[in-house]
Amino acid sequence: MRKCLHVQQRLVGCELLRDEPGHMMTLEAFNGESGFERRYTVQGDQQTHWKWPVIKSRAQLEYDAWLYAHFYRPLCISQLRKYLTKEKKHVMARVKPRVRVIKRYWTEAGVVQMTCLATGFYPRHINLTLLQDGQPVDKERVTGGELLPNPDGTYQMRKSVELSAEEQRERHTYTCTVTHLSLDNKLDINIGTSD
Incomplete structure (x- = not known):
């Protein structure tokens, strides 16, 4: 009997603009093929690009949007602020060529x-x-x-x-x-x- 291994990957990122939350995005891939991309604007609008067939109901998609707005984005921003505080000296460094x-x-x-x-x-x-x-x-x-x-x-x-x-x-x-x-x-x- 042959076993198959499948891999799903998710990349989530956010930006901080002058201490204000900026854009946020999610990219997903399955077995090395990208198929889902979602971007949130500063105003909370979202753009979703599906390469795969959509298998989620409207209620699931609305829950995902709520989850990103109320959980992932605040978590991402707080982690980014902690990192910037810790690494500010390095991130803001300017070294002449x-x-x-x-x-x-x-x-x-x-x-x-x-x-x-x-x-x-x-x-x-x-x-x-x-x-x-x-x-x-x-x-x-x-x-x-x-x-x-x-x-x-x-x-x-x-x-x-x-x-x-x-x-x-x-x-x-x-x-x-x-x-x-x-x-x-x-x-x-x-x-x-x-x-």
Whole structure:
């Protein structure tokens, strides 16, 4: 006799906006396939998306809505407030990025790769842009740009552009510009094409 194992998963989340409850959501999956999504707005309205057939009666659905409004949401908000109080120093931390420029030369091809690296910053959102003569370098020419975690809980990002020998002779001005919550002003680093 063969036994089957079935797995049902539920993810519930809520948000706290300036000390006021925000949205709340529930996602459910059965055997790895998502099939139910419910979102509650701040005003208590709900949006439900069913991928599976609905097998609950109207009374059961109304009870679920009452349960979320009067039990799950208050519980989620109280737990979130406790966590934020406990971890406020870490959650609200702002760590400035360390920014440096790295140049690699391929003398046989006459190509130079200029890389702008920002590392050690927190929180994770950063705007790192490579400029040529004050204008953003075409996206097709830029490589990198993925946000990566560091082992210490901070983040890093790098972007690179390759310049042909002809582009180097044209004497364009290249700049690495960084904006981040921890910086009062944007940080601009001029990149010389020759040493």
